[in-house]
Structures are given as structure tokens and as C-alpha cells.
Amino acid sequence: MSVTTAHSASAVPPADATPATPETAGGAPSQDEGFWVEPGASDAETPAQAGVAVPAQNSGDEAAGTAVDDGDDADAEVVDEQVARDAREFGVYARTGGWAFALKVARSVRPGGELAGETPKVSAKRFAELAGCSPERVMRYYKAWDKAADDGMVPHFEALAPGEEVDLPDSDVWLSYYSSRNSATSDRGTAITAAAEAEGIRPTKALEVAENPTALRAAILADPSTAQAARTALLDRLKEDPSLQTELARDIARTDELKKAVANETQAASRIGYVRQIVENGQVKTPAGQVIDAPAELRAEAERHLSLIDELDEDEDTGEWATEAYDTVKELVVQTVEANPELRVQERRTKFYSSLQKATKVFEELTLDDAVDLDAIYEDDMLQRLEELQEALNTCIAALRKVSPGE
Secondary structure, three states: OOOOOOOOOOOOOOOOOOOOOOOHHHHOOOOOOOOOOOOOOOOOHHHHHHOEEEOOOOHHOOOOOOOOEOOOOOOOOOEEEEHHHHHHHHHHHHHHHHHHHHHHHHHEEEEOOHHHHHHHHHHHHHHHHHOOOHHHHHHHHHHHHHHHHOOOOOOOHOOOOOOOOOOOOOOOHHHHHHOOHHHHHHHHHHHHHHHHHHHOOHHHHHHHHHHHHHHHHHHHHHHHHHHHHHHHHHHEEEEEEEEHHHHHHHHHOOOOOHHHHHHHHHHHHHHHHHHHHHHOOOOHHHHOOOOOOOOOOHHHHHHHHHHHHHOOOOOOOOOHHHHHHHHHHHHHHHHHHEHHHHHHEHHHHHHHHHHHHHHHHHHHHHHOOOOOHHHHHHHHHHHHHHHHHHHHHHHHHHHHHHHOOOO
């Protein structure tokens, strides 16, 4: 495949370009002279404008300024030479992409270590002046070629002479070496590039997203699948970012809708955990708080409900399923306790002790030590409630004394 530089009358330099003149070109202009300008978001060009060309077919018709289409029709369509030339140049660019431009840099820009008098090549700065673009753009192509040369994809700079043609890699490989963004070389860009490579995507895609947060926000707001991908990525990031954990927790605590959603999900997770504990450990906690071995029937029912929950899709609401499983299992636990006289007695004893401990703790916290003047806090119902409590305690004490072995 042959790639040459050619002049195109339709080439339009970018707004900040320096016009090529006989002085900047380093000599008198000729009909075949032209300079390449890198295509970009703001100054995209056709391959013809960029000076990418393939030698014309040596036919008589083309020499006369026209080309013959090699179609299957009996009457071959006569194609204008400029159209045919554009098609050929488009084919070259479609196959090689940015490699065609990088070759121009590689064979024309002087590599480090070579002096001006040792080679006809020019510096990147001078090449940029001739091309009407910035030296930074030239160096991005230079660095891309350098990386590819290290990987054996293309010849090294020293092996190339101005105007020399070489076989170029496919266009699909180009973006693996070229970065059009300065952010790619920053610490942030390096991290994004590494993460993109780990995910198996082109770093340029990730860098483009990172450079346009507003576009990312718009995509998340408008597209559920994008929002889902963002949620998954955010959860992965939270595992290793304590600061982000704190910020997200603060946002949730300050948003009523999120607080309610978190409470509902926490309740569902707790109920599912209760059912799962029965299946995995074979034990269950009774309403009073005692832990007993779960009967086979109870374990089977818990396992059935758990399997239904585990089969739900990740985005399905588990709240109703968790409630149904929890209520069913709890009812079976109560039935198990009531059907066993020994368990029933132990359940009531455990419940009594639990209530007694709670009441004791509450009464111990009830103190008047911090009251300077009792009349300042006194209310009639305070005394009334304490008297009612005392009567309840006396009744309870009397009932226990009747069954006490010491009485």
C-alpha cells in the first residue's frame, strides 16, 4: 500500500493555523506541495484535505481527467477523477486511520539524538509550523508511533526516510496507541487509563467521559441502563474510598426518601437473614428470645421461601417476599413452642425475665438527683403512676410468693 502527501485545493486550516507560505515552507511552492493538519473535533478534514493519497490507476481515461468504474454493468459508469481520487483516499484512511498521518510525522520529524545537519528531517516544532498546527499535536502522533515501534508494529524513526512508504497497521489498532487528550498524561488520566484497560475498553472512551461530567450526568438521568452501570461502579468505588462512604451516608441521612428506602431495605434484609439462619444453622430464635433447634418441617418451609427469594432478579423488590417468608416462619415457630409443653414453659419464663430486666433498667434510670426543686418538676400524674406501679409490683410479688418453695 502506498501513502503519499498531495495538495488539495479544498484543504482548510484550523482557525488558529498559521498559513503555509513559501517562506514557512522553506522554499518555492509547487503544484504538488501541501501540508497536513491533524483532524480534530474542531478542525476535522477529509483524507483528501489531509494529504493522504494512493497513486492513481494508470489508465488512459484517468490520464484524461476521468476514471472508469469497474462495476458489473455492461455500460461502465464514467466517474470524475476527483470523485475517484476521494474514494481511493477514503479507502486508505478507512484501512489505516491515524497511522497515515503518524507516518508523515515519523518519516519527517527528527527523532531525539539526531542533529539538524545529520538528516533532512525537521524538528517537531518546525513540522508543526509547516503543517499549520501546534507542536503538541505533532508530538501526540510522534509518541503514538514511538509506542507502536517499541511493540514491533511499525519501523522505528531511524529506519524511515522522508517520503518513504511502509505497510501500516489496521485502523482499529490506532486508538490503542494514540491519545488526543493532554489529561491522559496526568496522574488522574493515568489512573483512568489503567482502569479502562482493566475493563477491556479503550482509554480514550473513559477519558472522554471523565472530561465531560455534565454529559455523564445527562446519560445517567435519561437512561436506566447507564444509571445502573453508574450505581455498580459507585458501589465498587465505595469499598476502597472511606471519604466517599461518609459523603454518601451523609447524603442519605439528609434525604427523607432515601432514609425511608434504607429503612425498608434494612428491615427486608433482617427478615431474610432470620429465615436464612434457620436454613443454614438449623436453629431459630423464639419471640421471647430463646434459641431452639428448628424442626424438620420448619426448616423445609424456611428453605422453600429462601429459594424463592434467591431466584429473584437483582433489580426486583424483595420487601414483600421477605415479609411473607418472615411471617410464615414466625407463625411456625409459635406453633412449635405451643405444641411442646416444656418449650412453652421455658418461653414464658424467658419472656418474664426479659420484661423484668427491661423494667428494672428503666426504673434504675428514673432518678431525681438532677432536680434542684422537686416542686418545679412535680405533676399530679407522676405520683399516681408510681402508686399504680407499686400496686402492680405488690401483686406480682404476692403471686410469686404463693409458689415460692420458701413460703
